[in-house]
Amino acid sequence: MDYRHQPAVTLAEVAQAAGVGESTVSRVLRNHGSFSRKTRDRVMEAVERLGYVPNRIAGTLASAGSRLVAFVIPSLSNIVFPDVLRGASAVLEANQHQAVFSVTDYDPEREEALVAAMLAWRPTAVMLAGFEHTQGTLKMLRASGCRVAELLDLDGTALDLAVGFSNRAAGRASAEFLLRRGYRRIGYVGHDLDRDTRAAKRHDGFCEALGAAGAALAGREIHAGPSSVEGGRLGLERLLARYPDLDAVYFSNDDMALGGYFHCLARGIPVPSALALFGHNGLDIGRVTPQPLSTIRTPRVATGQVAAELVVADAPPQAVDLGFELIEGATA
Amino acid sequence: MDYRHQPAVTLAEVAQAAGVGESTVSRVLRNHGSFSRKTRDRVMEAVERLGYVPNRIAGTLASAGSRLVAFVIPSLSNIVFPDVLRGASAVLEANQHQAVFSVTDYDPEREEALVAAMLAWRPTAVMLAGFEHTQGTLKMLRASGCRVAELLDLDGTALDLAVGFSNRAAGRASAEFLLRRGYRRIGYVGHDLDRDTRAAKRHDGFCEALGAAGAALAGREIHAGPSSVEGGRLGLERLLARYPDLDAVYFSNDDMALGGYFHCLARGIPVPSALALFGHNGLDIGRVTPQPLSTIRTPRVATGQVAAELVVADAPPQAVDLGFELIEGATA
DNA sequence: CTGAAAGCGCTAACAT
DNA sequence: ATGTTAGCGCTTTCAG
Numbered sequence: 001m002d003y004r005h006q007p008a009v010t011l012a013e014v015a016q017a018a019g020v021g022e023s024t025v026s027r028v029l030r031n032h033g034s035f036s037r038k039t040r041d042r043v044m045e046a047v048e049r050l051g052y053v054p055n056r057i058a059g060t061l062a063s064a065g066s067r068l069v070a071f072v073i074p075s076l077s078n079i080v081f082p083d084v085l086r087g088a089s090a091v092l093e094a095n096q097h098q099a100v101f102s103v104t105d106y107d108p109e110r111e112e113a114l115v116a117a118m119l120a121w122r123p124t125a126v127m128l129a130g131f132e133h134t135q136g137t138l139k140m141l142r143a144s145g146c147r148v149a150e151l152l153d154l155d156g157t158a159l160d161l162a163v164g165f166s167n168r169a170a171g172r173a174s175a176e177f178l179l180r181r182g183y184r185r186i187g188y189v190g191h192d193l194d195r196d197t198r199a200a201k202r203h204d205g206f207c208e209a210l211g212a213a214g215a216a217l218a219g220r221e222i223h224a225g226p227s228s229v230e231g232g233r234l235g236l237e238r239l240l241a242r243y244p245d246l247d248a249v250y251f252s253n254d255d256m257a258l259g260g261y262f263h264c265l266a267r268g269i270p271v272p273s274a275l276a277l278f279g280h281n282g283l284d285i286g287r288v289t290p291q292p293l294s295t296i297r298t299p300r301v302a303t304g305q306v307a308a309e310l311v312v313a314d315a316p317p318q319a320v321d322l323g324f325e326l327i328e329g330a331t332a
Numbered sequence: 333m334d335y336r337h338q339p340a341v342t343l344a345e346v347a348q349a350a351g352v353g354e355s356t357v358s359r360v361l362r363n364h365g366s367f368s369r370k371t372r373d374r375v376m377e378a379v380e381r382l383g384y385v386p387n388r389i390a391g392t393l394a395s396a397g398s399r400l401v402a403f404v405i406p407s408l409s410n411i412v413f414p415d416v417l418r419g420a421s422a423v424l425e426a427n428q429h430q431a432v433f434s435v436t437d438y439d440p441e442r443e444e445a446l447v448a449a450m451l452a453w454r455p456t457a458v459m460l461a462g463f464e465h466t467q468g469t470l471k472m473l474r475a476s477g478c479r480v481a482e483l484l485d486l487d488g489t490a491l492d493l494a495v496g497f498s499n500r501a502a503g504r505a506s507a508e509f510l511l512r513r514g515y516r517r518i519g520y521v522g523h524d525l526d527r528d529t530r531a532a533k534r535h536d537g538f539c540e541a542l543g544a545a546g547a548a549l550a551g552r553e554i555h556a557g558p559s560s561v562e563g564g565r566l567g568l569e570r571l572l573a574r575y576p577d578l579d580a581v582y583f584s585n586d587d588m589a590l591g592g593y594f595h596c597l598a599r600g601i602p603v604p605s606a607l608a609l610f611g612h613n614g615l616d617i618g619r620v621t622p623q624p625l626s627t628i629r630t631p632r633v634a635t636g637q638v639a640a641e642l643v644v645a646d647a648p649p650q651a652v653d654l655g656f657e658l659i660e661g662a663t664a
Numbered sequence: 665c666t667g668a669a670a671g672c673g674c675t676a677a678c679a680t
Numbered sequence: 681a682t683g684t685t686a687g688c689g690c691t692t693t694c695a696g
Contacts, residue, residue, distance in 0.1 A: 033681090
């Protein structure tokens with residue numbers, strides 16, 4: 001069944017209607033090459049009258065780049081990725097590029113399949129999260145001839161462009177902050193670390209800094225599945241059941257930390273005097289809770305922006321460290 | 333400067349390498365038409381060896397549909413839209429379709445420009461938020477010949493497909509619930525209603541139900557700009573400064589309501605005994621706060637899914653009401 | 665079962 | 681300043 005089907009107006013029809021050649025119409029429309037004021041008006045009039053919409057599929061095939069930028073992201077539930085898309089799409093739209101996306105659910109095999117599908121559109125660039133990809137993905141990307149940007153990670157080897165911050169360093173900074181504050185019995189509540197390799201790097205950096213200070217994680221609780229507020233609440237509840245004497249907890253991100261904070265509020269656990277909480281990402285909501293969350297603000301929107309700018313400008317391969325900022329907050 | 337540029341392998345090269353005609357390669361690759369087991373193997377071997385990736389730009393031009401689905405959404409900060417995208421992209425990916433998107437920032441003029449840009453890709457369908465569009469947008473869409481889905485709204489006239497729920501009815505249900513609970517001095521805290529027309533419809537439905545019960549809004553505070561937790565906190569603070577005797581507040585959505593809830597927590601205002609709070613959307617986070625938020629759960633992911641399914645199936649024009657569910661919570 | 669050839673709608677030389 | 685023409689890489693008749 002074919003509902004709504006009108007064969008779209010073509011450039012040839014416009015040319016006909018305006019009484020000029022096809023290339024003239026093309027020139028006028030792209031405002032490229034020369035043509036008289038008068039032809040321009042005739043062409044534009046025909047375009048208006050017929051309601052012509054250029055066909056970029058044909059245009060792309062005939063000329064060079066597709067001006068399509070492909071995002072293959074792990075998730076849309078984790079606000080991190082919508083933030084990146086937001087930053088990128090603003091820049092892309094301003095530069096006549098189009099964003100295309102698919103969601104891997106943190107599955108590398110799925111990522112490989114989706115990258116393959118994306119490459120079929122001959123995008124100008126492919127944007128991925130982090131450096132951990134299958135051999136197949138890497139091979140395709142290298143062979144594709146299109147720009148590749150790996151985002152939100154800096155701990156690893158980039159294929160081409162890398163934009164973000166060091167998760168390892170963020171983990172270290174978090175630990176150092178808690179140690180400096182005098183906390184010693186520190187626990188960790190995280191989500192599925194096998195899949196979210198950036199969260200794993202933060203965890204590792206955190207442990208590394210503890211180790212360097214002669215300390216170690218006093219307890220650890222991993223919530224199966226992706227990060228969520230509920231996961232953080234449950235995770236903290238379970239962690240405290242096993243290790244009641246903790247004085248601080250580091251969470252895999254702010255969603256998890258908020259869950260932990262809500263748990264403390266509900267149970268009447270004084271924060272930070274009885275238990276300090278530390279998150280990661282610096283979400284806006286953490287700034288508005290009764291006690292602002294102690295966390296690290298990450299450059300999510302900026303990561304998307306910068307990556308898009310580099311791609312649009314066809315900049316040389318490089319890694320851009322956008323850094324992060326520790327927010328002291330009131331929960332640690 | 334052109335970094336990374338290898339002219340991609342073409343179908344012709346594969347044909348050559350496999351010693352067969354182009355059309356044979358095409359048949360094998362799309363598993364359509366007939367060919368011998370032997371040729372199939374030869375072709376696949378060449379495809380593997382050369383690392384051939386079909387060019388869908390060319391494929392689309394030569395055949396029928398683009399299998400591209402365009403989303404023109406107001407925002408990526410409001411979790412509602414990532415949720416819709418998430419639901420849709422799962423279905424689209426499973427059906428070999430690609431999602432393309434742009435962000436309007438709730439600006440109808442911008443929406444028009446972006447729809448025009450999208451149409452240039454000859455998408456199978458265009459998905460928009462709600463029914464309020466410029467005349468230009470409507471005209472283009474009608475002339476485009478592609479499917480149109482208007483999402484998250486049912487109060488208006490659809491162009492083709494409509495999937496979502498009635499915001500007006502949701503607003504009414506919210507008011508009726510609060511009245512049933514015995515609240516009488518009810519205030520409203522919202523965000524920019526001119527731009528978010530769906531929030532405006534909820535507001536109107538809410539007032540309508542109050543009116544039907546012989547009541548009326550006791551006070552109203554509009555936070556300039558998009559909805560946010562901070563906006564809700566500030567909005568409630570200001571509203572209470574002007575109307576200290578309210579016994580309940582209806583918020584334009586859960587983000588705003590959470591801000592209000594945090595304000596109450598911070599100020600020690602007992603909820604709901606001193607002040608009841610009611611939101612809209614049923615976000616997960618509202619289920620985990622010390623007191624679960626009273627709100628209405630909306631079918632965001634399902635809206636994306638159903639819309640995608642209808643488009644993929646090329647279903648007849650129709651409006652699908654996915655309804656909503658009132659969650660009693662503990663804040664009202 | 666397979667190949668040749670004609671487009672799809674547009675851009676980019678190349679003429680004029 | 682403007683028209684003509686040869687592709688871009690693929691799908692799709694249509695022969696064989």
